[in-house]
Amino acid sequence: MLDLFAGLGAATLSALQRTGRGFIFLLRTLAGVPLLLARPGLLVKELFSTGVQSLLIILVSGLFVGMVLGLQGYVTLSKFGAEESLGVMVALSLVRELGPVVTALLFAGRAGSALTAEIGLMKSTEQLSGMEMMAVDPIHRVIAPRLTAGFIAMPILAALFSAVGILGGYLVGVGLLGVDAGSFMSQMQAGVDWRIDVLNGVIKSIAFGFVVTWIAVFEGYDAVPTSEGVSQATTRTVVHSALAVLALDFVLTGLMFT
Amino acid sequence: MRYGQLREPAFGVARSVQYAPQTLRKVTGCPLPTMAPYAAMDETHISIEQVSFSRGDRLIFDGISMEIPRGRITAIMGPSGTGKTTLLRLIGGQLVPDSGRVLVNGLEVASLSRRRLYELRKRMGMLFQSGALLTDLSVFENVAFPLREHSRMPEDMIRDMVLMKLQAVGLRGATELMPAELSGGMARRVALARSIVLDPEMIMYDEPFTGLDPITMGTIVTLIKRLNRALGITSLLVSHDVEETLSIADHVILISAGKVVEAGLPAELAASASPWVQQFIQGLPDGPVPFHYPAPDPLEQFLGGDHA
Numbered sequence: 001m002l003d004l005f006a007g008l009g010a011a012t013l014s015a016l017q018r019t020g021r022g023f024i025f026l027l028r029t030l031a032g033v034p035l036l037l038a039r040p041g042l043l044v045k046e047l048f049s050t051g052v053q054s055l056l057i058i059l060v061s062g063l064f065v066g067m068v069l070g071l072q073g074y075v076t077l078s079k080f081g082a083e084e085s086l087g088v089m090v091a092l093s094l095v096r097e098l099g100p101v102v103t104a105l106l107f108a109g110r111a112g113s114a115l116t117a118e119i120g121l122m123k124s125t126e127q128l129s130g131m132e133m134m135a136v137d138p139i140h141r142v143i144a145p146r147l148t149a150g151f152i153a154m155p156i157l158a159a160l161f162s163a164v165g166i167l168g169g170y171l172v173g174v175g176l177l178g179v180d181a182g183s184f185m186s187q188m189q190a191g192v193d194w195r196i197d198v199l200n201g202v203i204k205s206i207a208f209g210f211v212v213t214w215i216a217v218f219e220g221y222d223a224v225p226t227s228e229g230v231s232q233a234t235t236r237t238v239v240h241s242a243l244a245v246l247a248l249d250f251v252l253t254g255l256m257f258t
Numbered sequence: 259m260r261y262g263q264l265r266e267p268a269f270g271v272a273r274s275v276q277y278a279p280q281t282l283r284k285v286t287g288c289p290l291p292t293m294a295p296y297a298a299m300d301e302t303h304i305s306i307e308q309v310s311f312s313r314g315d316r317l318i319f320d321g322i323s324m325e326i327p328r329g330r331i332t333a334i335m336g337p338s339g340t341g342k343t344t345l346l347r348l349i350g351g352q353l354v355p356d357s358g359r360v361l362v363n364g365l366e367v368a369s370l371s372r373r374r375l376y377e378l379r380k381r382m383g384m385l386f387q388s389g390a391l392l393t394d395l396s397v398f399e400n401v402a403f404p405l406r407e408h409s410r411m412p413e414d415m416i417r418d419m420v421l422m423k424l425q426a427v428g429l430r431g432a433t434e435l436m437p438a439e440l441s442g443g444m445a446r447r448v449a450l451a452r453s454i455v456l457d458p459e460m461i462m463y464d465e466p467f468t469g470l471d472p473i474t475m476g477t478i479v480t481l482i483k484r485l486n487r488a489l490g491i492t493s494l495l496v497s498h499d500v501e502e503t504l505s506i507a508d509h510v511i512l513i514s515a516g517k518v519v520e521a522g523l524p525a526e527l528a529a530s531a532s533p534w535v536q537q538f539i540q541g542l543p544d545g546p547v548p549f550h551y552p553a554p555d556p557l558e559q560f561l562g563g564d565h566a
């Protein structure tokens with residue numbers, strides 16, 4: 001029994017320590033972000049590897065999610081004779097929730113895990129420590145561009161996800177199930193509010209992008225520098241990102257839409 | 259580093275190979291001509307004062323002290339796992355001693371601010387045991403890395419500098435290769451080129467000779483010597499290759515079990531009466547130096563505790 005409490009205490013302490021390290025790490029990274037202005041090349045390179053390489057999976061998933069929404073929405077709405085509202089339903093679901101959330105989850109799996117593995121391996125092969133000895137701060141040179149790139153890429157990816165999703169909903173609703181194209185579009189335009197829906201969705205995706213990338217780079221930087229340590233860190237990135245995104249979504253939704 | 263400050267690298271590349279055989283000469287019984295002018299040790303560059311350091315429960319240094327003179331080649335030798343790499347990391351400020359002080363140019367490394375520490379490191383080259391090349395950059399970009407980070411040299415100038423250093427290690431033809439495409443010895447040579455590209459005032463070589471063929475080894479030995487003799491770079495050489503090391507070192511420090519066991523000129527060491535030193539230099543398996551990492555009684559461990 002005493003062991004249980006001792007174990008619990010130790011686990012809590014180490015979790016708190018990690019959180020503390022995570023925040024200090026974040027502050028040091030943010031301090032390095034302004035330096036990127038002088039070297040935009042670094043950022044572009046990372047934008048390519050985090051953003052562009054996640055593009056395909058985001059677009060394909062967005063299309064399928066939109067198509068499923070079209071099908072499901074049609075079945076439900078047609079019970080009430082409200083098929084014309086399919087456009088607004090699909091668009092609101094995507095812009096408010098599914099766009100930011102699903103994109104963040106996919107982003108964590110695709111880009112986040114890759115970031116953790118890359119940084120963890122750089123650590124375990126002494127590349128980070130080599131940089132330090134060359135008087136180059138790895139937090140500024142390696143971490144800051146990656147964090148910034150994730151931060152920029154996520155909202156763009158989420159917007160693309162929503163756009164492609166709406167296209168998918170349109171294809172299924174209008175093309176397949178015969179909903180009137182004009183009313184699909186006009187209801188959607190009338191029902192989606194720029195500030196309440198779109199802007200809040202964008203804020204969500206920025207917050208998720210920030211959290212996911214932060215977790216990913218921190219896990220990599222803090223990884224135990226062995227193959228086992230790096231693989232565990234990669235797993236943790238995906239799990240912690242998913243939990244953080246879902247919990248944060250609940251909080252943000254509560255603040256924004258109630 | 260500004261344009262005007264560049265020191266012309268003095269190691270003429272074409273000449274480096276012809277010195278190789280000389281360095282492979284037997285150390286014992288042969289007085290070294292290089293020793294005489296350097297016998298007097300002058301100003302201290304790095305000094306280690308009563309440093310203790312432990313990893314977990316294992317005490318690696320127990321109040322170790324040594325002085326490393328400026329502009330000389332100092333060799334640090336000792337059995338595997340005694341903490342030679344750890345010592346270099348303490349000097350580079352990547353590890354902080356539990357007690358005692360590490361001074362470089364009279365500054366205590368552990369107490370420097372990050373900015374001052376980085377200023378100091380720009381003048382310190384370090385060759386990592388593993389090479390530590392950046393795997394996402396080509397050989398050329400790896401060597402150019404410190405220049406790009408710390409100077410605003412024009413591109414053609416960077417190119418010349420990098421090619422010159424790569425030529426010195428015999429890899430000018432390998433510029434486009436990625437680190438994954440290099441052999442271990444090649445990677446070490448690229449890392450060596452990178453560590454000298456900023457023309458530092460001191461270089462720490464962690465096992466520069468392992469995994470090199472005899473010809474390359476001779477070239478690298480000569481290169482290290484030339485960097486030191488021509489440019490006066492303080493060189494700290496960690497190596498197990500007794501013969502090569504003793505042939506170029508001005509001063510040798512043997513460490514074991516967290517202490518300095520013996521220090522002196524190579525010839526003094528070779529002539530030392532200490533059985534420990536003789537065992538190490540001659541590579542004898544039996545003697546006062548334990549070959550094994552501290553372990554329980556073998557009988558007990560092999561047979562299981564209850565049989566003991």
Ligand SMILES: Nc1ncnc2c1ncn2[C@@H]1O[C@H](COP(=O)(O)OP(=O)(O)OP(=O)(O)O)[C@@H](O)[C@H]1O
Binds near residue numbers: 343
């Ligand atoms: N990251 C670490 N964590 C814990 N212990 C370590 C770590 N790195 C090294 N050690 C321990 O410190 C001791 C000294 O290691 P170090 O790498 O300095 O040895 P070395 O003298 O360079 O050996 P070699 O000649 O084999 O390179 C070893 O006993 C090792 O077990």
Ligand SMILES: [Mg+2]
Binds near residue numbers: 342343344464
């Ligand atoms: Mg070592």
